[in-house]
Amino acid sequence: MTDATPPQTAPHPLLDPGACASPNPAGVRRIAVLTSGGDAPGMNAAIRAVVRTASHQGIEVVGVRRGFAGLHRGELGLLGPRDVANIIQRGGTTLLTARSRTWRTPEGRALGAKYLREWDVDGLVVIGGDGSFHGAHFLQEEHGIPVIGIPGTIDNDLYGTDYTIGYFTAVETALDAVDKLRDTGASHERIFVIEVMGRHAGHIAVDVAVAGGAEEVFIPEDGKPVSDVVQTVQESVAKGKRGSIIIVAEGYAGGAQAVGDAITAGTGLETRVTILGHIQRGGTPVASDRILASRLGEAAVFALMEGRRGEMVGTTCGQITHTPLHVTWERSKDVNRDLYRCAKTLSV
Structure with a gap:
């Protein structure tokens, strides 16, 4: 992608508006795409899908660098199919991302709108989480x-879609770390308290707890007292377990450190606290994230062509769904309670 003076709307030399074009009742000729907020593995696959779907439909794409921060600064340039070659396997986002205080003001949004109009943009695709929406x-x-909107956040906390782009990879990354720490914990007969990401949601924590065989899991959605972990650890020791794994979502009151301190104070056992942090955002996206991102990128272009606006494209039970943007943050998305129960049942 190269920044340039906004060109006049005309067929892009790399576009092929020929066979298999879908109906375009909205008359969309040029769209823009940006990534915003925290990066998530699979964002590049979504960018690629937007660009190539649009190209297949004879629609030009303008890429916006650095999210809304770049939009109100006019960091725009045309994107063609070759510009998104070999990015589907890459983590992060080639369009870059940033958080912008200026965008929170009417003046900042007015600047962004001015640049979009100058580039003759008929619609904007935003890949990100609730703040971006x-x-x-x-x-x-x-x-x-x-x-x-396309849901791109590892937290999986947006209402209106079963999964968000980046979630599957984040779970796999966290689980890999848990498996390694379990080996060390068992060898030294230690307790590991591992904090995974999820400031307001425990989806990652619950999945990792079940897949990693954790003895206990603490999530923001459940207000159980931290003292519960003391009894859990004591029971594990009584059963002859040499080490224990406790999973804590970062949004749980006090985080992993509070849980670790409670265990040490209540049992006197050696405890190690590990905070995985932003490592969960990086790395090569797994197949599930690439597939989800590809489907949603295509669906976003089709939604604009159909004249839809102010919606997030998602998937529910494997089907593409459309949810008003404001609903994605106004309604809460609970963790899988059956899975949460399962984590406790299997910890015996």
Whole structure:
């Protein structure tokens, strides 16, 4: 992608508006795409899907660098199919991402809208989480630019989709670390308290707890007292377990350190606290994230062509769904309670 003076709307030399074009009742000729907020493995696959789907439909794509921060600074340039070659396997986002205080102001959004109009953009695809969707929602409300959101966040906390892009990879990354720490814990007869990401949601924690065979899991959605872990550890020791794994979502009150301190104070046993942190955001996206991102990128382009606006494309029971952007953050998405129960049942 290269930054340039906004060109006049005309067929891109790499576009092929020929066979298999879908109906385009909205008359979309050029769209923009950006990634915003925290990066998530699979964002590049979504960018690729947006660009190549649009190309297949004879629609030009403008890439916005550095999210909304770049939009209000005019960091835009045309993207063609070859510009997104060999990025499907890469973590992070080739368009870069940033958080912008300026975008939170009406003046900042007005600047972004001005640049989109100068580039003759008919619609914007925003790949990100709830904060990004807030920014997209206000852009559309204030300036009438159609916006479609693609859920890109490892937390899996957006209502309206079973899974978000990056979630599967984050779980696999965390689970790999848990497996390694379990080996050390068993060898030294130690207790490991491992904090995974999830500031407001325990989806990663629950999945990792079940797949990693944890003795206990603490999530923001459940207010059980940290003292519960003391009894759990004591029972594990009584059963002859040489080491224990405790999973804590970062959003749980006090985090992993509070849980580790409670165990040490209540049992006197040697405890190690490990915070995995941002390592869960990086790395090569697993197949499930690449497939999900590809489907949602295609669906976002089709949504704009159909005249949809102010919606997030997602999947529910394997089917593409459309949810108003404001609903994605106004309604909460609970963890899988059956899986949460299962984690405790299997810890005996």
